[in-house]
Amino acid sequence: MKSELLLRPQPLFHEKIWGGERMRSAYGYDIPSAHTGECWAISAHKNGDCPMLGEYRGETLGSLWKTRRGLFGGLEGENFPLLIKIIDAKEDLSVQVHPDDAYAAAHENGSLGKTECWYILDCDPGATIIIGHNCATRDELREKVEQGRWSELLREVPVKKGDFFQIDPGCVHAIKGGTMILETQQSSDVTYRFYDYGRLENGRPRPLHIEQSLAVATVPFVPRAPERESRRDGDALITRLVKCSYYSVYHVELGGRASLEWDEPFVNMSVISGEGEIDGLKVRAGTHLVVPAGYGALDLSGNMELICSHV
Numbered sequence: 687m688k689s690e691l692l693l694r695p696q697p698l699f700h701e702k703i704w705g706g707e708r709m710r711s712a713y714g715y716d717i718p719s720a721h722t723g724e725c726w727a728i729s730a731h732k733n734g735d736c737p738m739l740g741e742y743r744g745e746t747l748g749s750l751w752k753t754r755r756g757l758f759g760g761l762e763g764e765n766f767p768l769l770i771k772i773i774d775a776k777e778d779l780s781v782q783v784h785p786d787d788a789y790a791a792a793h794e795n796g797s798l799g800k801t802e803c804w805y806i807l808d809c810d811p812g813a814t815i816i817i818g819h820n821c822a823t824r825d826e827l828r829e830k831v832e833q834g835r836w837s838e839l840l841r842e843v844p845v846k847k848g849d850f851f852q853i854d855p856g857c858v859h860a861i862k863g864g865t866m867i868l869e870t871q872q873s874s875d876v877t878y879r880f881y882d883y884g885r886l887e888n889g890r891p892r893p894l895h896i897e898q899s900l901a902v903a904t905v906p907f908v909p910r911a912p913e914r915e916s917r918r919d920g921d922a923l924i925t926r927l928v929k930c931s932y933y934s935v936y937h938v939e940l941g942g943r944a945s946l947e948w949d950e951p952f953v954n955m956s957v958i959s960g961e962g963e964i965d966g967l968k969v970r971a972g973t974h975l976v977v978p979a980g981y982g983a984l985d986l987s988g989n990m991e992l993i994c995s996h997v
């Protein structure tokens with residue numbers, strides 16, 4: 687069967703103080719606890735390198751990247767470039783900001799910066815996120831931070847299922863409680879914690895990185911205009927959510943049959959709702975696949991939504 691050529695990473699779970707158990711009910715995952723915050727669904731990062739199912743059992747996504755680069759169109763680079771996560775925030779995550787590649791290279795031992803984006807999978811009524819801040823100058827930002835006027839300076843916006851946000855380096859951001867997202871990001875971990883709501887972990891505040899945050903925060907913050915662009919292909923509605931220097935991300939809504947063909951080194955696919963088949967392989971909400979280079983057209987059937995991405 688052609689679908690045996692699809693790469694099938696097995697999700698890894700990370701427990702977090704702010705995590706919940708929504709991933710069990712939504713995706714049927716065997717999560718480790720009621721504080722499961724992150725599912726690393728497609729990852730070759732050293733802190734969570736997905737074991738492979740199917741044809742490549744015994745390998746990890748990272749080992750395939752090292753030894754079978756042809757699966758990824760011979761792309762260059764030491765590390766698999768993207769990381770796909772599902773994040774279940776039962777409580778608020780700390781407010782953070784990421785550096786860009788240049789700042790990270792200079793100040794974080796040559797690490798990459800981090801650009802990420804969020805697709806809202808589900809959220810409670812009234813849920814919000816933090817994206818950006820309300821200060822006009824860096825001096826004003828520093829002054830409000832020093833005075834602890836966080837609720838005034840942080841830009842909090844309401845969210846609903848299906849919303850999408852691109853978080854460029856320098857964008858102050860936080861996922862707030864009651865929200866589950868699918869995150870597509872550069873495979874990097876350099877995060878500066880700007881504010882943690884005065885919370886304690888094991889009786890102590892978690893470390894903050896105020897100076898680095900003030901140095902890399904974009905001032906003033908300018909919200910990105912949405913750039914949704916849709917086309918129909920068979921019974922699929924394909925919407926490009928973003929195209930940036932690191933990735934393009936698409937939402938695919940299928941109600942029947944469609945044939946999809948990507949001319950890309952590889953494509954990440956995550957089924958986020960419903961169920962169906964991809965070239966005869968049964969898939970359902972919570973299935974993640976990587977389409978290798980040269981796979982050709984994919985025959986999709988069923989009623990489902992997917993998030994797809996490529997470099």
Ligand code: ZN
Nearest residue numbers: 782784802859
């Ligand atoms: Zn982030």
